[in-house]
Amino acid sequence: MDFLELETLKETREYKAAEALADAVNSMGWKPEKFAMGMTVQHRTLQQEVMRTFVAMIHVMASDNYGFDLRNKGSHEAAKKMVESHLLDEIYLPFI
Known part of the structure; x- marks a missing residue:
């Protein structure tokens, strides 16, 4: 992602x-459950939209272009x- 794309992304909700x-x-007190x-x-x-978001995140994090180090x-x-x-x-997660 170049600088302009990042700046544009930062403006999104x-x-x-x-x-x-x-x-x-x-926070040390965060409980995923x-x-x-x-x-x-x-x-x-x-709930369906959040699950679609999590699936999209999995795809992004799995990418060979995804930057990671020992922490992630x-x-x-x-x-x-x-x-x-x-x-x-x-x-299949339709928007209903």
């Missing part, structure tokens, strides 16, 4: 949401295994 989530998880349970009480269409190598390798398994190819 998706980028701002990613920053807000990153800020929330940047509580986040997951919190999502279960959201509107069903929103496990995430990259896990994402790569998920993509290579072709399980994600079988998932």
Whole structure:
């Protein structure tokens, strides 16, 4: 991603949401399970959109162009295994 693309991305609500989530998880007290349970009480269409977002994130993190180091190598390798398994190819998440 070049400088202009990054600057354009930073203006989107998706980028701002990613920053807000990153800020929330940047705590020793973050509990992924509580986040997951919190999502279960959201509107069903929103749950579907969040799942589509997670699948997209897996695809991005699995990419050979994804920059990683020892801090997130496990995430990259896990994402790569998920993509290579072709399980994600079988998932259909319509917007309803």
